[in-house]
Amino acid sequence: MGVNAALPTAPARQATAAETAYQRLKAMILDNLLPPGSQRLEAELAVQLGLSRTPVREAMLRLQQDGLVTVTPRHGMRVQPISAADMRDIYDVLESLEPKAAELLARRGLDDAALRPLAEACDAMEAAIAAEDRPAWARADEAFHHGLATLCGNRRLSAMVMQVWDQSHRARMFTLAMRPLPARSTAEHRATLVAIRAGDADGAREVYRQHRQRGGAELIALIERSGLAWL
């Protein structure tokens, strides 16, 4: 699952009722237990989660801020569907931000220990390709992007990447089965990591930009071709 978008020092929220409501609802949305278009009232979710309306309301507002739902006064929250146009917007954002993250990370000159999450994600992706295990590949892919965002050292940038990443999570999961095994993507991730390790900021940025551009175009074409207008 994603990560909360706190700034500038991640506050490591404790287990307040509002926080658990947020986490649980967010997980339900990302896991498609609350499919796009579904609506839920405050009181309804309150009984379901065994809480009062207050913390549930707070969670709903946070999810709205995250762009995962819209809250309308007498209709509760509605899980936001993602259209092909939305995916275009999201990938335009990612094409802008993620290459910058790669550049910043390369410039930081972290040692191998610090870059280990990325290396492990690359290993896992390659293993998943070999085993033709798509769910495992998707998890490793998320781990790589998550690691890139967190390690780049710019909390604002990383929070923004995570936000749109979460918004597009469902769409990626749906299309995963429809795509050929992403062997090329895997190689591009590895190449990015090599450039980062070498401290080649421009190289890392450009390799990654091409990866994002190609991947985004492929995904959007797939969505449009398959008639999956709303996810």
Next chain:
Amino acid sequence: MGVNAALPTAPARQATAAETAYQRLKAMILDNLLPPGSQRLEAELAVQLGLSRTPVREAMLRLQQDGLVTVTPRHGMRVQPISAADMRDIYDVLESLEPKAAELLARRGLDDAALRPLAEACDAMEAAIAAEDRPAWARADEAFHHGLATLCGNRRLSAMVMQVWDQSHRARMFTLAMRPLPARSTAEHRATLVAIRAGDADGAREVYRQHRQRGGAELIALIERSGLAWL
């Protein structure tokens, strides 16, 4: 002042108490009526705004999401200071996102009527330079960036730009008086608009990227040189 960061269809919130609390507190922060570092308790703000704690609390949480304050359980909200490092992060984000906005806007091929806010902002900037009116220049600058973000057609991107723009508002205001008249910036804005009008997406992006890079570097150097560690 800034704009709220709603997605994906701006909900045009009505005048609920929580909304007015949010607007008023945000304005107080951006206008430096609540200076960085100041702390306010829920109950304190509630009596000041003539409301109960509930809507004030909601506003505080939204401001925290915006990165303008941090909320700590028994210390209320604390207005977030901006360091030189923060400004670097913010300008890295803007350097990534705003050129993309210029590119997207150029690609949209809007007519002169639709681009009027940008043209007017350019005119106002040039007039302000001629009159050596820095506050007027700052307002026109904000109008240009606001227009660029809103007109580019990507709500997510625009919300993100506005968010960091608001975060850096105070810092820009403080340094405005210390900088030479931004004549060059003004010319760069005009050049961007020309490229957008011509539908030259790559040109608009690159002109704008250079503008952002130069402007950001100047501002950060100024902040560091002047010993203004926290704004």
Next chain:
DNA sequence: GCATGCAACAACGTATGCGTTATTATGGGG
């Protein structure tokens, strides 16, 4: 004089109650 433990208090998180408002149901007219 300084540290430590305890007690009083203050702030908050959550629950609940109340008034407002939009939606839905109902009944009468066209």
Next chain:
DNA sequence: CCCCATAATAACGCATACGTTGTTGCATGC
């Protein structure tokens, strides 16, 4: 049979109340 007005009702925004928890001040001991 459909449409509109009106009434009933449900959902919500805000206020308030309550229990919990962290903080602060004070007293006591070293």
